[in-house]
Amino acid sequence: MTSTSTTTPSAPPALSLRGLRKEFPSSAGPVRAVDGIDLEIAPGEVVAFLGPNGAGKTSTIDMVLGLSTPTAGTVRVFGTDPAEAIAAGRVAAVMQTGGLLRDITVAETVGLTAALFGRTGSPTPYLERAGIADLADRLVGKCSGGQQQRLRFAMALVSEPDLLLLDEPTTGMDVEGRREFWAAIRADAAAGRTVVFATHYLEEADAYADRVVLVSQGRVVADGSTAEVKNLASGRTVSARIDDDGERAAVTVQLRGLPVVDAIDHRGSRLVVRTPDSDVVARFLLTQTTASDLEVASENLEDAFVALTATAATTMDGAS
Numbered sequence: 001m002t003s004t005s006t007t008t009p010s011a012p013p014a015l016s017l018r019g020l021r022k023e024f025p026s027s028a029g030p031v032r033a034v035d036g037i038d039l040e041i042a043p044g045e046v047v048a049f050l051g052p053n054g055a056g057k058t059s060t061i062d063m064v065l066g067l068s069t070p071t072a073g074t075v076r077v078f079g080t081d082p083a084e085a086i087a088a089g090r091v092a093a094v095m096q097t098g099g100l101l102r103d104i105t106v107a108e109t110v111g112l113t114a115a116l117f118g119r120t121g122s123p124t125p126y127l128e129r130a131g132i133a134d135l136a137d138r139l140v141g142k143c144s145g146g147q148q149q150r151l152r153f154a155m156a157l158v159s160e161p162d163l164l165l166l167d168e169p170t171t172g173m174d175v176e177g178r179r180e181f182w183a184a185i186r187a188d189a190a191a192g193r194t195v196v197f198a199t200h201y202l203e204e205a206d207a208y209a210d211r212v213v214l215v216s217q218g219r220v221v222a223d224g225s226t227a228e229v230k231n232l233a234s235g236r237t238v239s240a241r242i243d244d245d246g247e248r249a250a251v252t253v254q255l256r257g258l259p260v261v262d263a264i265d266h267r268g269s270r271l272v273v274r275t276p277d278s279d280v281v282a283r284f285l286l287t288q289t290t291a292s293d294l295e296v297a298s299e300n301l302e303d304a305f306v307a308l309t310a311t312a313a314t315t316m317d318g319a320s
C-alpha cells in the first residue's frame with residue numbers, strides 16, 4: 001500500500017451509543033426500557049437489532065431519531081447529535097405505521113415528500129429503488145401492507161440518508177411481501193448505506209443482516225456476526241425419562257457437572273437437556289443411568305433465541 005504524508009482522521013461511527021438509558025414514569029415506579037446500552041456501528045454495516053417484545057428496541061430507535069431524550073448516556077450519529085444529523089438529512093426511518101395519506105397515489109406521496117426536501121425531480125427513481133414503480137398510480141389506501149412499507153422506504157430514500165433505521169418494518173407481512181421488501185433494502189444497502197433494523201425474527205436477522213445485536217430487558221445480551229448467532233442458536237435438546245425421583249435428582253446434579261450442558265429442565269418424569277453436544281449427553285444417559293425413551297431434537301431457532309435472551313450477558317467469541 002502506498003502511503004502519503006497526510007493523515008486522514010478516521011470517519012466517525014455511523015452510530016455510537018454510550019451508557020444509554022431510558023426510563024418511563026409509571027404508577028408502579030419507573031420502567032427502565034433501555035438499561036445501559038453501549039454500541040458502535042460503522043458506516044456501511046447492516047445491523048439487526050433483535051429482541052423480544054418489550055426489549056427496548058423502539059425506545060432506542062426513538063432516541064437515535066431524536067424523538068425522545070435519553071434519561072442518561074449519549075447518542076451520536078456520524079459524530080453529531082441526532083437532531084443535527086436529521087436536519088442534515090443524514091438519517092431517515094421506516095416505521096411500522098403512520099405517515100401515509102390513503103387518498104393520493106404512490107407517486108404523489110413520494111413527490112410530496114421530495115417537495116418537502118426541496119427536490120423537484122421525478123419520484124420515479126425512488127419508486128424504482130423501492131421496487132414499486134409499477135404501483136406509481138395506485139391509491140395508497142389500495143396498497144397492501146407490504147407495498148405501503150416499500151412506499152415508506154421510497155419516502156425515506158428521498159433525503160439520500162447515510163443511515164436508515166427500520167423499526168420492525170415487516171410486521172404483518174406475508175412471506176413473499178417480506179422477501180420483496182428485504183430484497184429492495186438489501187439492493188440499496190449494497191451501495192454503502194448503513195442500515196439498522198429492529199426485528200423479532202431471528203430468521204430475518206440471519207437472512208438480511210451482517211451483524212446481529214441481541215437485546216433483552218434493555219441490555220445488549222449478545223453482539224456478533226450472523227454466523228456467530230447461528231452457532232449460539234444451533235444447540236440441541238436431549239430428553240429422556242427417568243422414573244425414579246431420587247435417581248432423576250442425582251442425574252441432574254451429574255449432568256450439571258458436564259461442561260457441554262447448557263440447561264436442564266424437568267417435565268414430569270422427563271429430563272430435558274440443552275446442549276451443543278447431544279452425543280455426549282445421550283451416551284452418558286444411556287450408559288450411566290436407567291434413562292429410557294431418549295429423544296434428540298434440533299432446537300427451534302425461536303426457542304434458542306428465547307433461551308439466549310433469557311440468559312443475561314451471553315458473550316460471543318470474536319464479537320465485534
Ligand SMILES: Nc1ncnc2c1ncn2[C@@H]1O[C@H](COP(=O)(O)OP(=O)(O)OP(=O)(O)O)[C@@H](O)[C@H]1O
Binds near residue numbers: 033059
Ligand atoms: N411511553 C412509555 N411509557 C411507559 N413505558 C413504556 C413507554 N414506551 C415503552 N415503554 C416500556 O418500555 C419497555 C421497552 O419498550 P419498547 O417499545 O422499547 O420495546 P420493543 O423492544 O420495541 O418492543 P416491541 O418489539 O414489542 O415493539 C417496555 O416494557 C414498554 O412497556
